[in-house]
Amino acid sequence: MPPITGTAPATVTIMRDLLEPVVTQVSRIVLGKGEVIRLSLACLIARGHLLIEDVPGVGKTTLAHALARSLGLSFHRVQFTSDLLPADVLGVSVYDRQTGRFEFHPGPIFAQLVLADEVNRATPKAQSALLEAMEEHQVTLEGTTRPLPEPFFVIATQNPSHQVGTFPLPESQLDRFLMCLQLGYPDPAAERELFRGQDRRELLEGMAPCLGVEDLLAVQRAVPRVHASEALLDYLQALVRFSRESPELRSGLSPRAGLAVLRAAQAWALMAGRDHVLPDDVQAVLPGVVGHRLRLVDDSGGSSREGPARLLAGVPVP
Amino acid sequence: MNAPPRVSTPQVLWLVGAIAMVVLPHAGRVPLWATALFLALALWRLAELAGRATPPGRAVRLALALAVAVGVYASYGQVFGRNPGVALLVAFSGLKLVETHSRRDAFVGVLLGYFLVVTNLLYTQSIPTGLYLTAALTLLTATLAALALPPGTAWPVRRQLGLAGSLLLQASPVAVALFVLFPRLPGPLWALPSDAHSARSGLDDTMSPGLISRLGLSDEVAFRVRFSGAQPSRDELYWRGPVLWTTDGRSWSAGEGGQESPPQVLAEGPTTGYQMTLEPHGRRWLYALDAPVEPPPGTQVRGDLQLLAAAPVRQRMRYEATSATRYRLPALGERQRRLALELPPGAHPDAVALARGWLAGGADPEARVTRALLLFREQPFVYSLNPPLLLGDPVDEFLFGSRKGFCEHYAGAFTVLMRAAGVPARVVTGYQGGEVNPLDGYLVVRQRDAHAWAEVWLEERGWVRVDPTGAVSPARVERGLDAALPEAVAPFAGLLLDEDSGVYRLLHGIRHGWDAANNWWNQWVLGYEQRRQRELLGRVGIDPSDWRRLGTALALLTGVPLLVVSLLLHLRRGRRLDPARRAYDRFCRALARRGVARAPAEAPLAFARRASRSLPAEAGTIESVTGAYVAVRYAPSGGDLERLRLLVRTFAAASRWPRGQSRGTRAGGTRFD
Structure with missing residues (x-):
């Protein structure tokens, strides 16, 4: 296959055709969650990290694992607990008696796809070790900076914050995640199929990657080049302005949040095989991107569907 | 049925504030209970807002409304008229506040507020009132704007007020045009309720000790004068009012004097033309410079040269007259002579005895006048605002x-x-003197200039004015009351009398400025009646008596600018709107006619999906139009605008004929084949 670059219409179609099998394949494992799978993939190719917030047992881990397999990425899982130390995530240098030197044993963070399970069970210290690595795409320990593999994608899961024994992520750290999604219970048909079908674990074993790492990187590079017209930027800015002026929202969207919406919408457009962003793309990704960044004035916390819904209903498409 | 939209907390706060502002000036005019009730109800509404009270039930509100009606009747003996009406409105606006929960109620509340603004003008139309009511209008309009915001949104107070201010400012040219051009009627369109004219200060038609000195401290303006020529000197400025003929020994009244036909005034010097602007005083008589040669048109001149208007002066009145300050009044009828010599029998024995002595001494009438004046001058008479009470x-x-x-x-x-x-x-009786406002040149005569003098009949000279006060205190006539009576301005005597002090000049400057502003307001805003309108419009060539011309001018001056502005706004909006967007809007309108309206926040592809579901037959067209539109508007290559326009035009044209009844037309025409 020739190297794919740019965003010419033909290239865009190729990229869509590359990504579509991933969605199909993951959908076979995680049943009835096509929308969430697409959004997760969009988040990944927009080089963002994903936070999945839901009760245990709805398939968060399975989704992460399936994505890793489909994309042929190396995969590590870190179970966050209250006694987790930063070193347990990042790695540690151990003195090797034979060589007489310290040798670095990389932690689970050194993988292309890291699943940080129940991230809000850990102490803020361990959380911040992970979040810093996510932000910088590198780990600095004892004066040595070690780059993380490319692509690098973190899927963190967290239990709803009202559960016992949690350290909810502060707003500033929530901001590091491009999207925050909920899986939700499967619909009855999907659930019936789950009960009937093969064990998910076995299915995962049998999955073959349908995309090369090089292709994935090319797609990631193509995302920022998806065209956003003036009219679309008008719409984006109207959304941001509305969030800042609405008295129902405690704080408006930051410029970083606006950029996050744009990137996610570009990724979404690319996945639809388009070389330009439409308001539809913005509307599709907006709940996932801003849900955890907006706080309603009369809201108790946690990510919300209300804020994005108000935004979408209140801003006319220019 | 949907629940009506509820008012939000900021909206209620705006409304309560605005209504309170228009009710506030009425607080002193309506009975205390009405103000107290309004206040209590407004506080109730605010407490409800804070979650500390529940709204009154229907029964409570009904009982309160009845109680208000009964209370107004008890206070005034009627429920109609200005004061009872305003009291009702004040109390009811409080009731409206506690029952305002939906947006519709709030709109009604704002309209009530606008009406309350008007009721304030029934009492006073001064400049401060105007400024206050403008502020109230701004607040009300801001409330209206707050109510119009989409649910769940609120603007900062300053932005809200700014919007209201700019709205009012935009409306003001139309208001000015309507004010200038709307045909003026000679009287008010409807009669003011009879209680609209309460007591006003001014001269009475009787005179007894203490009645005029009561006015001595009043700075209220009696009238303003503008001379068309040179102003006569100060000691000639006698403003003639009621002439009093009869006395009962204590007080003087007009009695039966002056019923003869008007006497002839023989001018013995130059005449002076002037224009008077008389403040309403509730009496029929008019004032004129002594003595009027040409009385104002439409007035009746009595035998003693008193001028009477057709009706009591209840509104500020402007008239022109010509007077001669040196004149002869030769006529004296037999009845007049009898009246002018009449004294109540047995009264003033000492005075009568003294005067009879002069008569017996054989002095001629002129000498007797001089003797009397000499008496005042030589005996220790004192000119005073606070004379002792005379009991005997x-x-x-x-x-x-x-x-x-x-x-x-x-x-x-x-x-x-x-x-x-x-x-x-x-x-x-009348006024003497006045003060020229250097800013606008008007002579201002105030209540404190009220004066009384005498006229005597001398065979050779006719009626002659004699001012005995001038014999006692020449300063009163030459320089005015302030100079004659330092006690009249006692509180600031030291400062005010020193005419060189900065404070004196500052206070006078402020007073003159304020007075000139008031005069301008009176002349051009409040006094803009039929005659002035005719004058002004005549100058620009419009005949105001021709209502068709006036109507045309009105329409041209208000309608055309409004049309131009809206056209400009439309064009600007059109220019700002992208051409692809315009075409797409047209497409959406066509779809809306077919029953599928695009929500403003609906994205194009989502709308296309929904529209195709509703109109499966048009799915192909919808898809191609939407595709063309997003290509032009969002794709990097630009797309084909002409194709989009063509597609939209075709679709819109086809949509004009509703399905079913259009079949025949379509089949018959070749256009659509």
Whole structure:
């Protein structure tokens, strides 16, 4: 296959055709969650990290694992607990008696796809070790900076914050995640199929990657080049302005949040095989991107569907 | 049925504030209970807002409304008229506040507020009132704007007020045009309720000791004068008002004098034309510079040169007249002579005896007048605003006892002396002097300039004005009350009398400026009646009596600018709108006619999906139009605008004929084949 670059219409179609099998394949494992799978993939190719917030047992881990397999990425899982130390995530240098030197044993963070399970069970210290690595795409320990593999994608899961024994992520750290999604219970048909079908674990074993790492990187590079017209930027800015002026929202969207919406919408457009962003793309990704960044004035916390819904209903498409 | 939209907390706060502002000036005009009720209800509404009270039930509100009606009836004896009406409105606006929960109620509340603004003008139309009511209008309009915001949104207070201000400012040219051009009627369109005219200060048609001196401290303007030529000197500025003929020994009244036909005034010098702007005083008479040669048109001139208007002066009135300050009044009828010599029998024995002595001494009438004036000048008479109370015979006690009095004492006593001495005499009341406002050149005559003097009949000269006050205190006539009576301005005497002090000049400057502003307001805003409108419009060539022309001018001056502005706005909006967007909007309108309207926040592809589901037959067209539109508007290559336009035009044209009934037309025409 020739190297794919740019965003010419033909290239865009190729990229869509590359990504579509991933969605199909993951959908076979995680049943009835096509929308969430697409959004997760969009988040990944927009080089963002994903936070999945839901009760245990709805398939968060399975989704992460399936994505890793489909994309042929190396995969590590870190179970966050209250006694987790930063070193347990990042790695540690151990003195090797034979060589007489310290040798670095990389932690689970050194993988292309890291699943940080129940991230809000850990102490803020361990959380911040992970979040810093996510932000910088590198780990600095004892004066040595070690780059993380490319692509690098973190899927963190967290239990709803009202559960016992949690350290909810502060707003500033929530901001590091491009999207925050909920899986939700499967619909009855999907659930019936789950009960009937093969064990998910076995299915995962049998999955073959349908995309090369090089292709994935090319797609990631193509995302920022998806065209956003003036009219679309008008719409984006109207959304941001509305969030800042609405008295129902405690704080408006930051410029970083606006950029996050744009990137996610570009990724979404690319996945639809388009070389330009439409308001539809913005509307599709907006709940996932801003849900955890907006706080309603009369809201108790946690990510919300209300804020994005108000935004979408209140801003006319220019 | 949907629940009506509820008002939000900021909206209620706006409404309560705005209504309170228009009710506030009424607080002193309506009974205390009405104000208290309004206040209590407004606080109730605020407490409800804070979650500390529940709204009153229907029964409570109904009972309160009935109680208000009963209360107004109890307070006024009626429920109609200005004051009862305003009291009702004040109390009911409080009730409206506690029952305002939906947006519709709030709109009604704002309209009530606008009406309350108008009711304020029934009481006063001064400049401060105007400014206050403008602020109230801004607040009300801001409330209206707050109510119009989409649910769940609120603007900062300043932005809200700014919007209201700019709205009012945009409306003001139309308001000015309507004010200038709307046909003026000679009287008010509807009669003001009879209680609209409460007591006003000013001269009475009787004079008794203390009545004029009561006005001595009043700075209220009686009238303003503009001379068309040179202003006569100050000691000639006698403004003639009611002429008093009869006395009962204590007070003077017009009695039966002056019923003859108007006398001829023979001018003995140049005449002076001037324009008077008389403040309403609730009486029929008009004032004129002594003596009017050409009285204002439409007035009746009495036998003693008193001018009477057709009706009591209840509104500020403007008239023109010409007077001669040096004149002869030769006529004296037999009845007049009798009246002018009449004294109540047995009254003022000492004064009468003194005057009879002069008569017996054989002096001619002119000499008797001089004797009387000499009496005032040589005896220790004092000019005073606070004369002692005269308990016995007022004239005798004044002449021979207290010797302290204001102009009415001197004029009264002098006339008594003259009549006793056989010289026909009468009392004239009015104003003397006035102050020129250097800013606009108007002569301002205030209540404190009220004055009384006498006229005596001399065979060779006719009626002659004699001012006995001038004999006691020449300063009163030459320089005015302030100079004659430092006590009149006692609180600031030291500062005010020093005409070189900065404070004096500052205070006078402020007073003049304020007065000139008020005069301008009176002349051009409040006094803009039929005649002035005719004058002004005549100058620009519009005949105001031709209502068709006036109507055309009105329409042209208000309609055309409005049309131009809206056209400009439309064009600007059109220019700002992308051409692809315009075409797409047209497409959406066509779809809306078919029953599928795009929500403003609906994205194009989502709308296309929904529309195709509703109109499966048009799915192909919808898809191609939407595709063309997003290509032009969002794709990097630009797309084909002409194709989009063509597609939309075709679709819109086809949509004009609703399905079903259009079949025949379509089949018959070749256009659509």
